[in-house]
Amino acid sequence: MSFCIIMNLGIVKAVFHKELPLAKFTTVTISKNADGRYYASILFNQEDEPVVAINQAIGVDLGLKNFAITSDGSKYDLPKKRLAKLENNRKRKQKKLAKKTDKTSNKRRKAKRLVAKISSKIARVREDFLHKLSRSIAYENQVICVEDLAVKNMLRNPNLAKAISDQGWGMFLTMLKYKAERFGHTYQEINRFFPSSQLCSATLLPIPMLQNGYDSLGVRFVECPHCLHQHDRDINAAVNIKNEGLRLLVLGTKGSAVLGSPQIERLPCTSALGGDVRPKTSGRKKSTPVRGNPQ
Numbered sequence: 001m002s003f004c005i006i007m008n009l010g011i012v013k014a015v016f017h018k019e020l021p022l023a024k025f026t027t028v029t030i031s032k033n034a035d036g037r038y039y040a041s042i043l044f045n046q047e048d049e050p051v052v053a054i055n056q057a058i059g060v061d062l063g064l065k066n067f068a069i070t071s072d073g074s075k076y077d078l079p080k081k082r083l084a085k086l087e088n089n090r091k092r093k094q095k096k097l098a099k100k101t102d103k104t105s106n107k108r109r110k111a112k113r114l115v116a117k118i119s120s121k122i123a124r125v126r127e128d129f130l131h132k133l134s135r136s137i138a139y140e141n142q143v144i145c146v147e148d149l150a151v152k153n154m155l156r157n158p159n160l161a162k163a164i165s166d167q168g169w170g171m172f173l174t175m176l177k178y179k180a181e182r183f184g185h186t187y188q189e190i191n192r193f194f195p196s197s198q199l200c201s202a203t204l205l206p207i208p209m210l211q212n213g214y215d216s217l218g219v220r221f222v223e224c225p226h227c228l229h230q231h232d233r234d235i236n237a238a239v240n241i242k243n244e245g246l247r248l249l250v251l252g253t254k255g256s257a258v259l260g261s262p263q264i265e266r267l268p269c270t271s272a273l274g275g276d277v278r279p280k281t282s283g284r285k286k287s288t289p290v291r292g293n294p295q
């Protein structure tokens, strides 16, 4: 057991989750969770050093079957079993709480605290996964390409809504962005109208089966009529996201004056090939200001 000396409070028992850096800290924020535990966040004054990435670039596709799929072929998942166990536990405790109708009773207060405690545990397990995955992706790659979340919202329907909110995509992307920036890497979002899930990643030609297939989430592999390969649907999308992200990044470094001008339409690569799957009112102009920091 370690201790922490806090002004006005004196010596407090504390658990440290990681070794503290040898640096001056500026503030300590103490907060109390609904489960009754106290947390101290310590802010250190420390310069972040740019990290030399192992890989040049990666594309990340967020999915329902797997949480994240990367262009190098890896698939990542939330600890589903563990979360399901915790969820069941929470349900049980919520039922117990519902039975206690006397709002002033001590038993009800206790039951309420148990529900809060397990909810907080669930949130922490989830966040822990998101933090670790976003850190390793942000750390290892110079350029991280992801899809605008609006694309995912197109998928939204009542059945998927719970799955989507459970996935924590928004939180994940926020983490990925600030971590990438911290390591001196580039976070690149791609255009929401780019049909990453419909093109063959080798030829950039639209695959008819995927073009009408938003609802057929069950299909994982697709035979490509262009390159005659079997594409893993998710990895294929991640590769497309990476290529499109890199393409946007190259455009971005040419200066904003060029952005949105007709010349871009004639640049090689996607627009000629993917032409008929891309909506005429391409949102490219909107998305071209590069958010990262191309060097």
Ligand SMILES: [Zn+2]
Pocket (backbone or CB within 6 Å): 200, 201, 202, 203, 224, 225, 226, 227, 228, 229, 231
């Ligand atoms: Zn193909």
